Amino acid sequence: MKLNKMSLYRKRSMLGFFFIGPWLFGIIFFYMSPLIQSIKFSFSKLQIQSEGYSLLPVGFENFRSALFVEATFNRILTSSVWEMILSVPMILFFSLFSATLLNQKFRGRIVARAIFFLPVILASNAIASAEQSGLISLIGSATYVEEMQGSLSSYNVTSIVYMLLDIGIPLSYADYIVTAILQIYSIITSSGVQILIFLAALQSVPxxxxxxxxxxxxxxxxxxxxxxxxxxxxxxxxxxxYTIIDSFSGSPITNLIYSTAFETQNYGLSAAMSWIYTLVVTIFLAIIGVVLAKRIHYN
Structure with missing residues (x-):
């Protein structure tokens, strides 16, 4: 009886809590403990002992080392952020353009959608694990892609730039377009999920x-x-x-953090690098969310 007396807004709010329930459960019981532990590591120096490990408090020393002592961290973090700024518009434009084409009615539309999503499957961890176990081999295809990208970068790139300049496109835009052409394989590989999301949005338009x-x-x-x-x-x-988070998940900065923790055994410095990287990503997401939220049309 009480459920029937609930307002529509209240019912939708309850459905929202049920929807995010599995996520909240996973955050609280699986991620909260490692999260707190990483905070402790970032302000401590981990010492391996016979009975386990001990944490020696060092304050902000790990953060100072990451920013001012480690020469590669700032350079890799800056290059990763700059690459993200360049690649996100390319991926979004290609995803929306591809989703618009795939939303048209034509024969073989299901096969075409599967082909566009295939690079995501090939780039997944399942394929990587199968390749490491020897079940499949993608060395030949990877070598072919590298050769194609190399030949594309050396074949008539200058003429493409001159052609774009002749039709009145500024030099900065011409360089950006050429960069997108040279990175077409990585753009296609990173666009599968975005294409599906845009395709679902296009199909919901009356x-x-x-x-x-x-x-x-x-x-x-x-x-x-x-x-x-x-x-x-x-x-x-x-x-x-999604694209911003995905661009950082396999970037050189994450590889540096991993190698610092598990190769040099400097867990405190690795945790500090992780939190600096997380703070940078959070700032970018907050800025983009504030700027774009005012320009979004909600039906």
């Missing part, structure tokens, strides 16, 4: 809106910017956040 726009004489270009883009804008923010 077809009646396009019919009304067509009756009013709107062109396809106008329909895209007046209907499609505003309707999928909430998931643009979702894809930006």
């Amino acid at each position: 077809s009646s809106m396009y019919e009304v726009a067509k009756m009013e004489g709107a062109t396809s270009y106008e329909s895209f910017w007046k209907i499609t883009f505003p309707m999928v804008s909430p998931l643009i923010l979702t894809n930006i956040i």
Whole structure:
């Protein structure tokens, strides 16, 4: 009886809590303990002993070492952030463009969608584990991709830049376009999930809106910017956040943090690097969330 007396807003709030329940359970019982332990490590020096380990408090010494003593950390962190800034717009543009094409009605649409999502499967940990165990071999295909990228970078890149400059594109934009062309393989590999999210958003747009726009004489270009883009804008923010986090997950900075902890056995310095990296990512996500949240259309 009490459930029937609940308002619609209250019922939706309860459904929201049920939806994030598994995530909250995992955070509290699986991630909270390692999170607190990493904070302790970042302010301590870990000493291995016969009965285990002990933590010697050192204050902010690990953070000072990461920022001012380790010469490679700042350089790798800066290059990772700069690469993220360049790659995120490329991945989002390619994902939205591909999702728009895959949302059209044509024969073999299911096969085409599977092909676009195939690079995500090939880049997954399952494929990497199968390759390490000897079940499959991707060395030949990886070598072929590297040779293709090398040949593309050395084949007529200068002429492409001159061609873009001839049609009136500024030099900075021309360099950015050429960079996107040279990184096309990594862009395709990193765009599978984003394509699926955009595809789901495009399929949720009512077809009646396009019919009304067509009756009013709107062109396809106008329909895209007046209907499609505003309707999928909430998931643009979702894809930006996902792409930023995904770009850092396999970046050189994470490899440096891993090697510092498990190769040099400097767990305190590794924990400090991890928290600096986490703070940088959090700042980027907060800035992007504040800037884009005001420009998103919620239906």
